[in-house]
Amino acid sequence: MTDSHQLPIVDSASSWWRSLDELAAQPEMRSMLQREFPPEASSFPEGSRRSFLKLMSASLALAGATGCDIRQPQEKIFASWRRGADELAGVPNEYTTAMDFAGSAIGLVVQTRDGRPIKIEGNSLHPTSRGATGVFAQAATLDLYDPDRPRTPTRRGQLVSLGRVRESMASLRTQCDADRGAGLRILVERSTSPTVQRLLDRVTSRWPRARWMVHEPFGQDGLNQAGMLRFRSGDRPLTPVYDFSQASVVVSIDMDFLAARGHPACYIRQFSDARRVVGNQDRDASGMVRLYHLGPTPTLTSSKADHSLAVTRATTTLVLRELARRLGAGPKLPQATLPAEHQDWLQRVTQDLQQAGRDGLVCVGTDQPAETHALAHAINDRLTSTGRGVRWISSVQIHPQQAGSDTDALARLAADLSAGDAQSLLLLGGDPIGNADPELRLSEAIRKAEFSLALADHENETTSVSQWTVPRSHFLEKWSDARGHDGTASIVQPMIRPLYQSLGEIDLLATLVEDAETAYAAVRKTWRERLGDGENDERWRRALADGVIANTEFAAVESDATTNGSVEDAVASASSQDVDSDTTLEVVVRPDPTIWDGRFINNAWLQELPKPLSHVVWDNAAWIAPADARRIGLKSGDMAAMQAGAHTVEIPVWIAPGHAEGSVTVFAGYGKPTAGRVGRDTGFDVRPLTWLKPAARAAIRIQPTGNTHSLVSTQHHFAMEGRHLARSGTLRSLRENPQDPEFAHPPSPLPEASLYPPWPNEGHRWGMSIDLTACVGCSACVIACQAENNIPVVGKQQCDMNREMHWIRVDTYFQGSPEHPEKTLHQPVPCMHCEHAPCEVVCPVAATNHSDEGLNQMIYNRCVGTRYCSNNCPYKVRRFNFLDFAQDFIDQPVMELLSNPEVTIRSRGVMEKCTFCVQRIEQAKIAAQLHDRTLVDGDIRTACQSACPAQAIRFGDLNDPQSKVTAAHEHPLCYGLLEELNTKPRTKYLAEVTNPSTTREAFGDPPASNDRQPGEPDD
Template identity: 45%
Template sequence: MDFAAIRSRIAGAEGRLYWRSLGELADTPDFREYLHREFPEQASEWNDPKGRREFLKLMSASLALAGVGACTKQPLEPIVPYVRQPEDLVPGRPLFFASAIPHGGIAQPVLVESHMGRPTKIEGNPEHPASLGATDAITQAAVLGLYDPDRAQVITYRGEVRSWGAFLTAMQAARTAQAARDGAGVRFLTGSITSPTLAEQVATVLRDYPQARWHQWDPVARDGARMGAQQGTGAATSAIYHFDQADIVVSLDADFLSCGPGSVRYQKDFAARRRVTDDNKVMNRLYVVESTPSLTGAKADHRLPLRATEIEGFARELSGATGGAAPGGEPASVPRPGGADIAAWVAALSTDLQAHRGRSLIVAGEYQPATVHALAHAMNQALGNIGTTVTYAPSIEAQPTDQAASLNELVADMDAGQVEFLVILGGNPVFSAPVDLRFAERLQKVGLIVYHGLYADETAHLSHWNIPATHPLESWADMRAYDGTVTLTQPLIAPLYEGRSPHEVLGVFTPQPDRRAHDIIRDYWTRAFEGNAGWNVRSANGEPFRNMDAFWRRALHDGFMAGTAVTEGGPATPFVPAPRPEPAAGAAAGTAGAAAAATPQQQPGPGSPPAPPPEAGALAQAQPAGPPAQATGVQPPAQGGLELIFRPDPTIWDGSFANNGWLQELPKPLTKLTWDSSAWVSPRLAEEHGLDNGDVIELRYRGLTGRMPVFIVPGQPAQSVTVFFGYGRPRAGRVGTASAEARDFNPYLLRTSDAPWFGEGLEISKTGDRYLLATTQPHQLMEGRAPVRAATLTQYADEPGIIHAMGHTPPRTLTLYPEHEYTGNKWGMSIDLTTCTGCSACVVACVSENNIPVVGKDQVLKNRQMHWIRVDTYHAGDFDNPETYFQPMPCMHCENAPCEVVCPVAATAHSSEGLNDMVYNRCVGTRYCSNNCPYKVRRFNFFEYADWTTPSLHGLRNPDVTVRSRGIMEKCTYCVQRINQARIDAKREDREIRDGEILTACQSVCPSDAIVFGNLNDPNSRLTQLVAQHRNYGMLEDLNTRPRTTFLAALRNPNPELEPAPPAAQRPGGGH
């Protein structure tokens, strides 16, 4: 790939050049071949008379086939009536239940749609303060995990099926043996716990077995944030950010729009300050300093790519300029970024921050060390942001601890033969533990291992007892959201398999070993209601409850307990363990540190300001050294060379969701890669090593060796390589298990306990092998057209008509036919490109709502993915640090739809309310409509993608949406089933459909409220007001298609002191 030619093309473009992929910019042979398949040369010309006659024959045959289209054979679906039908269950009417999906131990509040006792769709809980009705992509896909046929289904002991009673008997014998030694050989390993009930159970077990130990480990542990808050405030606190109050936001490697416990609410609050209207031309400003391109960086007004090791040095420079902690005194090993650009950035940021004291916010990244977090806390205090844009509250985790040190302590005890009985609740440490700990090898020294998990995974394979876990949608639980609100999980369906909840498994080690989860949780909150557990839940919103039953019914109805947020005075998660004995002589390094970290700290009140910032010398020691590497062959950290950065995969996370087909086929943000992971390299590094997308490289890091396919990502720091862990699993089910070749692409094989997120000393080399990557980034190109329109806030304020000047809109009188009048409802949609963050939650929501199938990697490579809405990514500007724009693309529902006039059987036609409808039983699969759609939003079923053979998947499907068969074209319908239901409700109540009553699946899930659906004939509707904005435009309007889906142009708010104001916006540059 000729990178010099690419840069020259960008520099020489007339106007603003938007591009989607490197292949498009370089005009590579592969890209030209793909483009020829999608846009055959001279496809619009048909001069052969014989060819025209053949076409007429085919048309006649198609018209004849249209008459038998309704004879499509549908699979048999036996219907069995109720003997005694539940009173509140009406066939055809779904019920909704408030519940929660845990992620990293934190509650993601949801409303679950249930059809006839089957959970089918997840929505956000609009009443819950932690989300206000939105969810993320992973939460949306949880319903598929419920019906996963590869879940662990039976209790086993050494591979043989056992009963729950047999397990209780075995555990009773083990408990008796350990009771004589006060549990000295017992260890519990869990992830982070925020459940008050589960925390009390752990504390009870530790009091009964005072020599036992509880360890915590999550491969995406927030140790840096946890310890940074401890050092910055002097107590075990959590920082809670209020982006809706911030005029200036500075991100120090923090991807707060897509990662972290509060990302959903943070997206909503952040987007609220970027929603520009003709009457309110004001928006916040975002500066991002980051080591890996992210969604937050893509939305930045200014973005500075730095190595991860340089973020701390930049933070020190900025801290000194803003009056925070003194920048001097740090260790010499801390790299300090230099150059005129850095100085200009520090000067501009400090000026802007000082000008917005009390209205600014500095956020440190989850994967940065504690030092950076402590510096951010100190700067927020110096700028007067405490109490406005950031508040501090007690930690919601039970016994917050340094999880890396905790796992090191467990491994040292296993290696020393001190662990006789290990209980693992969730997680998959055999796969995800740092490679230097040799966890799988040490695990085999444990006499008895009980594993509780959803799948028979890598850890289950090495365990003695395997207890299937219940899915959150089939179990009782309580947990806390990021703001501390206690949230309840309630079952919508009886357990599909012989699963047990963590409460029931942990209850085995208490005096009442066979209690159900509901009874355990209800008992805890009964005592809490009576005031015996440190909670004040006797009233909600100032209204007292009559009794415990009233409180419990309200909590189940709402899905959460009002007033329990730590920001509203709710307490830290109560945890009173037994006093820990002194560590034995000769214990591994890190044991004492872990014990100290596990000691409960003084909890501040909600919103309390942090303690005075520590001195610079103390800040330099904020990140503990940690124990030495445990494995032979792992070298100590090195300085210099390339930098290796570790991140969780944006779709399958740490590997926990590897068997979820929806997430595997969801195009990852920025790269649009599906079904695989890759190593991100910068264009400059690729140029130095002669790399192209799909080239396999060898990574040599601290004596370890790994292999990864390369993906070239504009905006990646020049000397950094980012890898995403979660792939390469040998035991993940039929969807997630890696092939023999892809099994080597496992970044966990390079990840060590003392450098979990980044480190220097990486060397790479090209192996000569190639690996086929399935990316949708070059799919559905709009050849020769640039659909994104963007400007700066200043340009838009000075010249509101600048957006319309970027394109041509034909007059509506440009036709010989009278325009059709829609006298009733006239449906349309508006998508705000300024607030859209590209999170792709809308894609998964659409898949779940509309029964969209998974097609697999091979079909994605052939451009046959079935998503009805896609999120296109466009880049512009500097090739090494471009601006990035996201554009969701559903069907446009054109008034002059090009697809309709070419369909020979009228399978696609307009409804009386302006929808571009699909009549499935008429479609004969000519695909003319897809060829004639300039937006490339139609999908064709080349095969029978729907799975009718797996029984558990039958309950997943939405009964309101037809399951399409082979040979059928499909596309976005504006969720017509929801429109029809709202029409029925309005007719029954003798009224018109209200504005906002219909929420399409993509709209209801969107955390940034970027999508609005409504009635264009209602002058007071929110949609009508948005369409009237000067920012509104229709994509490819010059084709006179009159799309009903329109866009609000993307705006940025750059600081004129940091970089010169861009030239006046022009019509975007074209493609080819």
């Protein structure tokens, strides 16, 4: 028998690696990976219990609302649950709603228990969600029950009632009637609500001298600039809507459309369906879409690309110019001189787009400059993909008559207040002072206003200077409406009565301009013509039940971008920056992938969610290329100083494989001076970098400070010794041998003999499959599992000791050089539910055992904490409650509000793990018995399966020959993790299939002629 300590960390056959330390095979890394448990795994560090209790009380405890003399007006709620069952105590009910975020709304179905929302799923009828969700929607229930939300309105720091707030709105209305709104300014966050748009338009029509503006820290500046030049329809800007299912070749220009964060979740489903090999009935696998990516920052989209080229933002535009020139799109441009690597990428893209024709698609990230958008639009027009893979519609976002960028909005507001042109100010959401450049002196300007009111989710820098602060209602507490990415409208209906004395934007605006109408009445008024205004109007009830208002999507609008000379104008006006890469770097500022612009900084679920690719938790960092790190003398965790005008930003660096040389990416949202108990003292403030002009961002000096910071990355936690885990091959290899793809094979023949007796296969035999071709690593499954199964957070210190509690993790593997990884693969790892489970035979109290349906069960009240099962589990998917992560707060009200009553709350000394959502299995079986029918495939959907935007996870009965999971297990691409150990896992994987180009023509030569149809890949 081979000594396990002699096993290589990296499998020499596949050369997959998970980090730069592992690739370098550092002795410390080898020692860490070969330990059965992390150092000090059983210890309780001195002083940590108090900080742990502080964290948990902030993220889990909920105090009662403060007493106030006036509550919200009573109104009927007509929320309709989709299944139509009578509401019974203890029986879950489902209601539809929508979450307005990042420029579009995602349709949701919210499960409530006894009137309290506890779990969120996607609405399959909504075009933006298509039944899936993202991490922010899954974590919304924890935001709802956040104890740090403000509870009562205040005026100059003194508690007041909602009645006093409405009286102030009445006084403001009287004043505006007198001066036609001369001194009124309203600043709102980005929204898609038709009712908010109607009320704001009503403000300016009733009071022509009033002004309202939109501000968002991470808006669509590039697209807005492009829209001001050309992409407009009348007074409204246009926005692109992509359909990746129509494309055979996709070129992403710094657009992370596979992250399910800043872009609609349906984009992942469209792309995965066009990429899927197994179970795609609508598309032949031979037509698999090919993805190219161009941009500076490694993203989930670049990790799925068949060919990714990492270049700086300035070079991105140059490469796209050359692509447009080769395709004959847009203005006549001189030939660019580019390195051989760039030429190779361009040659492949050019040939594929020419062959794809109208099946080719170029998409652009929203923060790219106007020139990039113009060139991409010209290329799509040249390919005639406009109207097929991309169509232009009127923007779904609210839009004032006076157009301008988000930065201009704050500048105009500060100027009006400073000049005395504005005396009354409504700040409806966000933290404009916290996001504004100090040179604008916005804080001083707001203090000059005679009346200022801030509607806020949490206390922030803006609320600290506003005269009035009003708690903002959570979207699960209020009436509103919102539009999806294609314009489809939904009614946002409350799931619960407001926990605190709070109002929504519609409440305030309706009170101001329509004389104390409720939000419900304002929404009904907006949709009166289409949905009626009767209490029991069938059209209204149907809109609530379905979660969408039928036939409200926007029609495509023709754009004249290629006929009015505006592309030429954009290219001519674009400035080119010569960056001295030896002394300066270009900085790219992005919203953090887990806390966004900081609005989710107090959400412990999101703070502890490993960030894509780096797997860092509870922190932000500056990503830098390996070559730049070596040149400057930096390593991961070193503190670096960046000069940003008069400010210096200090932030730890993270060496990111595949990052563009000459560029550094920083993630904003952390380091807030005002935050709740969870978000306080986390991360680093990089706001000065966001205040810089584009030219200044192109030349940032960076140097080490000599200090270090502990960045906690979970990438190597629960490693499995680098065995043959990640399996990937090309479409060409699969087509050469479709019934026996070599890349999906185990490294050696699998053992057949076993000391375990075979389990009977009668009744149900539950199993799961995970399609690595479809999985994009978005981590929606991780948060969905946490919300469903009452999984606690543990904090940064405990994560550093390998004590995180997630029941499913997403491992990331790289292949190739650190500078230019050839492949990146994401692999979700839940419990395998082995037929021959090594954990079961070593438990001295039979706490872990096998059910008659094949589930590897945990009986919590038997577990005595020996951890033998974890020691014997080769997959390292078991989690041990080292501390009382939940028990200390079991009597807190939040446990009655947030927790899923179908799942046991575990205490210290208990082992826990994935259960295949056994509570959902039992609920489906009970429902089938009540309706006197048998279970059918699809009746049971695990939490991770339901949330997955890519539909990469299948679950079902392996004894059902017609089930999708059975078909997946029988597919030639199917394999099990560590199956050479003869554990016979019931969770299996479909090896990843990629579709790289095989172009071999010399640079600049025309592609070889053939009769290949658009969408058919190269042989």
